[in-house]
Amino acid sequence: MDKYDKIIDLTKRRGFLWNSFEIYGGIAGFFDYGPLGAILKNNVINTWRKHYIVNEGFYEIDSPTVTPYEVLKASGHVENFTDPLVECKDCLESFRADHIIEENIDVDTEGKTLQELQEMIEKNNIRCPKCGGEFKDVSTFNLMFATSIGPGGKRAAFMRPETAQGIFIQFKRISQFFRNKLPYGAVQIGKAYRNEISPRQGVIRLREFTQAEGEFFIDSRKKENFEKFESVKDMVLPLLSGKNQENESLSAEEKIVRMSLSDAVKNGIIAHEAIAYYIAVTKKFLMEIGIDESKLRFRQHLPNEMAHYAADCWDAELYTDRYGWIECVGVADRTNYDLLAHMKNSGDDLSVFVELDEDKEVEAYEIELNYKLVGRTFKGDAKVLEESLKELDDKKMEELVEALETEGKYVLKTCKRDFEILKEYLTAKKVKKIVKGEKIIPHVIEPSYGIDRITYCVMEHAFKEDEDRTVMGFSNAVSPIKVGVFPLVNKEGMPEIAMDLKNKLRENGLIAEYDDSGAIGRRYMRMDEVGTPFCITIDGETLKDRSVTIRERDSREQFRIPINEVVPYIKDKL
Structure with missing residues (x-):
């Protein structure tokens, strides 16, 4: 067995991962988390929440998965x-x-067009791996799961392919929550769905998976000089830039350059300080959950593989034994693409008013409605029209005035209805006024995390085989079981003391497990295999002086402390 098979075997035996729908033959692209796997995954998520909600000041929302x-x-x-x-x-x-x-061939297909892929298949005579038959022409396949809302299937919908859209749709509410004071961030953690064509990479490529995404809304003019960047500017990272990827004269090792974020921004490798800062946050999170730093790199998307919404994007890629480098996090500058798209299609105003550093005099249109005519025409919606006109920016106002002068009418689209405005409905004149601010459409920096891939990589990077044991060397932050508690023998009151200690640990928020089965060495090995960082043994000395033996997983060192100091000691170490 290779390393991947050994890990999957362990995770199935010890309750981390199981094939979904197993008694019915299973379906590719779906996995269940067992008792320990669910805790491990939730510990990864909770560590992520600590970084983004506690440390970075984002707030979390929860929206429907049907979109x-x-x-x-x-x-x-x-x-x-x-x-x-x-x-x-x-x-x-x-x-x-x-x-x-x-x-079939040693080539990187990232960013290749359909025609280029077709030519590769024909040139290399690549055939079906199942039956050896020829392939039809390469085509595109939409990855979203289609569904419908309500009886009769009249309202078309999809299972969400990402959690981000739930945040963009509620942008006005989120902005109000933050008192419309940029910058601010919102996160969402939950299920997303992609109907993968042929997922043959186990837990690496799933059809239903958990995403943790943050959307950081910022004035585009503030991306270049981002205040928080000062705290991370000297962090050194392995960077695989788009330019180096396309340089065929460099070896694979030479293409990856270790440099500080400050130098990367200064040299134009990373677009600006704001995206560089969230690349740094990504590294901090991955280190805390136990990712091997030597198996981490940040790769920039090439222009022909950039998502339709992105101006720049860097992936945190983690190395795996079987699948090589896999994308686990994407940090993207989505610009204002999403907010503009939803403004255009919904008619809602998703702009934010920002104060200027100093007042300035500008020319602007002032609208005076013919209230009698407008009221007679639009009745109860007249107020909606008046408020909508007040919300128009300079560009839209210019369009309205020009249309009224040249065509005599203008159609104003709002979220409630469309208004056909005739020239006689209003008077528009330019006036000079002092403004203290202006409306902008915020840009978005998005760190997007694939929690399932990250959780698998945490397991693989923690997996070690010694001569006499298998160890999951989880970081303390994510280990499912924090403490194993054993009586040396099942007599003389030792089981009762051990059980009491286990209960006290749990009362203090620590998951502890009691085990009295088999030799003490075998019990240690069982706990090593599931990544438990500390084991405590109740023995004969405990009966004499109320001290216990603590054994550390990684070093195997053993020492004694008083039983009443166990809880504070473990909490301090964790």
Whole structure:
């Protein structure tokens, strides 16, 4: 067995990961978390919450996983959320075209067009791995799970492909919560769904998975000189820039350059300080949950692989024994793409008023309505029209005035209805006025984490085999069981003392397990295998002086402390 198979075998035996729907044969792309796996995953999530909610000041929301068609049409997912598909002419089995090519020839297909993929298949005579048949032409396949809302399927919808859109849709409410004072951030953690073509990478490529995404809203003019960047500017990271990836004269090792974030921004490798800062936050989080630093790199997206919404994007890639480097986190500058798209499609104003450093005099249009005519025409909606006109920015106001002068009418789209405005409904004149601020559409920096991939990498990076034991060397932050408590023998009151200590540990918020089965060495090995950092043994000395033996997982060192000091000692170490 290779390392991956050994880890999966351990995780199935010890209650970390199980194949979903196993008694019915299972379905690729779905996994269950067992008792210890669920705790491990939740510990990863809670550590993530600590970094973003406690440390960074973001707030969390929770929105539905079913998303109406209109939302994902506006966001661009209906047109752009696709992968290249090939289908066998004989057995009709479907495969992801780029993966099939990479499995057959030593080539990187990232960013290749459909035509380029088709030429690679034909040139190298790549055939169906199941039956040996020829493939049909490469085509695109939309990865979203389609569904419908209500009886009859009249309202089209999808299972959300990302959690981010739930934040953008509620932007006005979120902005009000933050008193409209940029910058601010919102996060969402939950299930997302991608109907993968042929997921053959176990827990690495799932059809239902957990995302943790943050959306940091910022004035675009503040990205270059981001206040928080000062605290991380000297952090050194392994960077694989887009430029180096395309430089064929460099070896794979030479393409990765270790440099400070300050130098990376100064040299134009990372776009600006704001995205660099959240790359640093990503590294801090990954280190705390136990990722091996030597198996971490940050890779910049090439122009032809950049998401439709991104101006710049860096992936935190983690190295795995079987699958090589895999993307686990994406830190993207989404600009104001999403807010503009939802403004256009919903008619809602998603701008934010920002104060200027100093007042300035500007020319602006002043509108005076013909209230009698407008009231007679629009009746109860007249007030909606008046408020909507007040919300127009300079550009929209120019459009309205020009249309009224040239065509005699203008259609104003609002979230409630469309208003056809005739020239006689209003008078517009330019006046000079002093303004203290202006409306902007915020830009967004998005750190997006694939929790399931990260959780697997935590397990693989923690997995070690010694001559006499297998160890999951989890960091204290994520280990599912914090303490194992053993009576040396099942007599002389030792089990009762051990059980009482276990209960006290749990009362103090620490997951502790009692084990009295088998030799003490075998019990240690069982706890090592599930990554428990501390084991405590109640023995004969405990009966004499109320002291216990503490054994540390990684060093195997053993020492004694008074039993009444165990809880504070463990809490301090954790």
